[in-house]
Amino acid sequence: MPNIPTRFEALRGGFKAFFAPPPEGVTRLTVGEPGFDTPSNVTNAMIDAVKSGDTHYTRGEGRESLCATWAEYLQHRWNIPVTGEGIVMTPGAKQALLYAMMVALDRDDEILLLDPAWPTYAEQAVLVGAKPISVPCIQPSFRPDMVALENAISHRTKALLINSPNNPTGAVYTPEEIQNMVDFAIRHDLWIISDEIYAELIWNGTPHISPASLPGGFERTLTVMGPSKTHAMTGWRVGVLAATNEVANLVGRIQGNTCSHIPSFIMPAAEVAAKEWDSVGEFRGDYIQKRKRMMDLIEQIPLLNAGEPEGAFYLMVDVRNTGMDAITFAARAMEEACVQVIPLEGIPGGEGYIRLSYAADDDVIEEGLKRLGEWLGNQ
Numbered sequence: 001m002p003n004i005p006t007r008f009e010a011l012r013g014g015f016k017a018f019f020a021p022p023p024e025g026v027t028r029l030t031v032g033e034p035g036f037d038t039p040s041n042v043t044n045a046m047i048d049a050v051k052s053g054d055t056h057y058t059r060g061e062g063r064e065s066l067c068a069t070w071a072e073y074l075q076h077r078w079n080i081p082v083t084g085e086g087i088v089m090t091p092g093a094k095q096a097l098l099y100a101m102m103v104a105l106d107r108d109d110e111i112l113l114l115d116p117a118w119p120t121y122a123e124q125a126v127l128v129g130a131k132p133i134s135v136p137c138i139q140p141s142f143r144p145d146m147v148a149l150e151n152a153i154s155h156r157t158k159a160l161l162i163n164s165p166n167n168p169t170g171a172v173y174t175p176e177e178i179q180n181m182v183d184f185a186i187r188h189d190l191w192i193i194s195d196e197i198y199a200e201l202i203w204n205g206t207p208h209i210s211p212a213s214l215p216g217g218f219e220r221t222l223t224v225m226g227p228s229k230t231h232a233m234t235g236w237r238v239g240v241l242a243a244t245n246e247v248a249n250l251v252g253r254i255q256g257n258t259c260s261h262i263p264s265f266i267m268p269a270a271e272v273a274a275k276e277w278d279s280v281g282e283f284r285g286d287y288i289q290k291r292k293r294m295m296d297l298i299e300q301i302p303l304l305n306a307g308e309p310e311g312a313f314y315l316m317v318d319v320r321n322t323g324m325d326a327i328t329f330a331a332r333a334m335e336e337a338c339v340q341v342i343p344l345e346g347i348p349g350g351e352g353y354i355r356l357s358y359a360a361d362d363d364v365i366e367e368g369l370k371r372l373g374e375w376l377g378n379q
């Protein structure tokens with residue numbers, strides 16, 4: 001058998017190991033996806049498209065009406081001056097992020113990640129031959145540290161990744177913090193890759209500011225969006241990359257030479273999702289309740305500490321008072337309390353923390369926290 005090339009040997013699977021169905025009886029607080037069903041108007045648009053034979057090759061970036069609809073959403077909702085020509089519809093936001101790294105980074109270039117960060121960013125940087133540079137956030141509130149960012153600049157720095165609201169920290173960066181980072185990117189002539197997949201999911205009233213909406217921001221920002229989290233469409237694999245026409249044209253050519261386009265019959269559904277952002281409101285109330293319930297339950301467990309998440313649907317929980325590191329905690333929670341959590345020990349800045357997701361059914365949240373409380377109470 002021929003050898004497998006070694007260049008991706010070190011590639012890690014992110015949180016993948018925690019997404020396989022656990023053994024029966026285990027309560028999962030791991031999954032980063034809404035427990036809701038995709039809204040029926042979205043689903044019906046897809047069914048109608050299949051039935052009407054919309055199953056052939058089409059425009060690689062996505063149909064013009066689809067791209068125009070997403071551009072309109074980004075313009076009106078987040079003040080991003082993008083047109084339909086600046087949009088590429090991708091198989092999930094994840095693929096949009098990979099394209100963004102491909103066009104922003106040359107081999108050995110450096111991209112600054114505000115850690116703890118979603119593990120996929122570092123792995124994608126490695127995939128494109130670039131180097132992820134870890135810039136720790138200010139703990140325990142996980143604010144971006146402008147001094148640390150300045151200190152991390154080298155002659156190879158080409159990009160800054162911003163993810164607000166943030167997975168896994170739940171932080172939402174303030175308008176001032178976003179402005180500071182855009183100014184920093186302008187000062188050092190960096191690309192900004194802005195992952196805004198959780199933009200609609202903010203709980204503390206902080207306005208969501210897109211870096212691309214600020215003066216000097218649009219021409220250097222690759223904005224990543226999509227309906228996965230807001231419309232419970234994680235399995236549909238629909239994402240959006242928004243950029244200047246020139247960048248989008250290049251991304252369109254990359255996609256044209258790889259997967260061609262997202263499935264034709266998904267396009268009408270993705271268009272409905274972009275038009276009908278009201279459906280998000282329905283879910284929002286539920287998330288607010290779930291977040292509160294999880295916070296209340298955590299507060300009743302003296303050995304666990306968590307700050308209030310400002311957005312997305314994750315809770316970073318400090319487990320250091322238990323005397324365990326996060327990997328031991330997660331392994332023992334699984335073994336002894338039958339609760340699955342994600343240890344963040346393996347990602348820079350995540351040492352001593354686990355991530356819980358409150359995008360779970362209410363009874364799962366109740367049962368999971370009850371089990372953790374009883375288990376820790378008996379230590």
Ligand SMILES: Cc1ncc(COP(=O)(O)O)c(C=O)c1O
Nearest residue numbers: 032092093094118167197226228
């Ligand atoms: C921060 C962040 N960005 C992007 C994604 C990927 O989204 P999609 O499912 O649309 O690829 C996720 C999914 O967990 C995420 O947490």
